[in-house]
Amino acid sequence: MYEDFFGFVEKPFSLTPDPKYLYKSESHANAFELLQYSVRRREGFVVVTGDIGTGKTTLCRALLEQIDRRTFTALVLNPFLSEDDLLKLILQDFGVVSREEMKAGRLNGVSKQELIDTLYDFLLGLLPLQASAVLIIDEAQNLPLQVLEQLRILSNLETDKEKLLQIIMVGQLNLQPLLRSPELKQLDQRVSIRYQLKPLTPEEMAAYISHRLHVAGGSHAVSFTPKALQYVHRYSGGVPRLINLVCDRSLLGAFSARTNKVTHDLVERAAETLDLQPMERSRFAWLRRRTPVVAGARASSSPVSYR
Numbered sequence: 001m002y003e004d005f006f007g008f009v010e011k012p013f014s015l016t017p018d019p020k021y022l023y024k025s026e027s028h029a030n031a032f033e034l035l036q037y038s039v040r041r042r043e044g045f046v047v048v049t050g051d052i053g054t055g056k057t058t059l060c061r062a063l064l065e066q067i068d069r070r071t072f073t074a075l076v077l078n079p080f081l082s083e084d085d086l087l088k089l090i091l092q093d094f095g096v097v098s099r100e101e102m103k104a105g106r107l108n109g110v111s112k113q114e115l116i117d118t119l120y121d122f123l124l125g126l127l128p129l130q131a132s133a134v135l136i137i138d139e140a141q142n143l144p145l146q147v148l149e150q151l152r153i154l155s156n157l158e159t160d161k162e163k164l165l166q167i168i169m170v171g172q173l174n175l176q177p178l179l180r181s182p183e184l185k186q187l188d189q190r191v192s193i194r195y196q197l198k199p200l201t202p203e204e205m206a207a208y209i210s211h212r213l214h215v216a217g218g219s220h221a222v223s224f225t226p227k228a229l230q231y232v233h234r235y236s237g238g239v240p241r242l243i244n245l246v247c248d249r250s251l252l253g254a255f256s257a258r259t260n261k262v263t264h265d266l267v268e269r270a271a272e273t274l275d276l277q278p279m280e281r282s283r284f285a286w287l288r289r290r291t292p293v294v295a296g297a298r299a300s301s302s303p304v305s306y307r
Contacts, residue, residue, distance in 0.1 A: 002255035012216030013248040015241060017058040019065050021215055023208040027198040028055060034195050035063050039071065039134055039166065043192045045155060046168045049175050050197030053241025056170045060136050070131040079142040083150045087115040090135060096122050120157050123164035133165050140171035145183055152187040199238030208240065209247060222254065224262045231267040237279040246270050
């Protein structure tokens with residue numbers, strides 16, 4: 001609705017996990033580097049956690065874009081799967097079977113052990129090619145215990161020298177206590193890297209907003225005042241998904257008012273329509289320091305977004 005008015009080529013604050021919008025805050029940059037390192041070193045199990053809306057899915061998408069051609073990838077977005085369905089989905093993503101073959105029922109009646117053996121044969125076949133395989137599971141906190149145990153079994157697929165399958169589990173904060181439960185002790189002991197994503201600081205949030213405006217093509221057509229940025233952080237707590245919601249609604253308000261400057265009044269009205277309350281922690285943080293950056297005045301050079 002407001003895209004033409006501000007000259008955007010697309011919505012700058014969409015909630016879809018588009019990797020080009022990923023802004024690498026300190027926390028997200030560290031997580032991204034750790035994931036790249038773990039893929040290169042075949043670290044086995046890696047766990048990345050973060051609160052709702054902190055950008056975990058976008059981080060996964062960005063990682064997939066950077067993985068080289070000799071690394072086969074499988075991405076599981078739906079954790080509510082049976083053990084057999086998980087194995088079939090992995091084989092499909094790795095290209096062992098096609099979607100058409102799956103629909104035709106090629107794997108119907110195949111036992112779980114046969115599925116594991118098929119996966120093992122595929123992974124062994126990558127060795128002469130100097131290739132590797134990575135499995136990424138999003139929303140991993142929702143995986144049933146029996147499926148988590150199945151993942152532990154898959155982590156046993158290895159040679160004398162290296163793991164054949166690297167598994168990256170991405171989930172909300174309750175994934176960590178889940179893994180530390182007595183039933184999953186063996187799986188938890190296999191985790192070699194753990195990292196928790198943090199919300200954006202006020203300065204990072206200003207750069208994040210500027211980055212998204214720049215990527216969408218309208219960084220010079222609209223700006224957020226310093227006080228407006230304070231209010232965005234106050235209502236979002238630095239959580240990228242909430243930042244997107246507040247900024248999108250604020251731009252709609254600016255469009256209705258036919259102004260290219262987003263003020264704190266517009267942000268406050270936007271937060272009210274979204275039924276958001278000020279977050280005390282971010283409010284006190286803003287009393288300690290002000291953000292000097294006016295979003296839209298300059299754009300970050302590093303690509304990124306959050307979900």
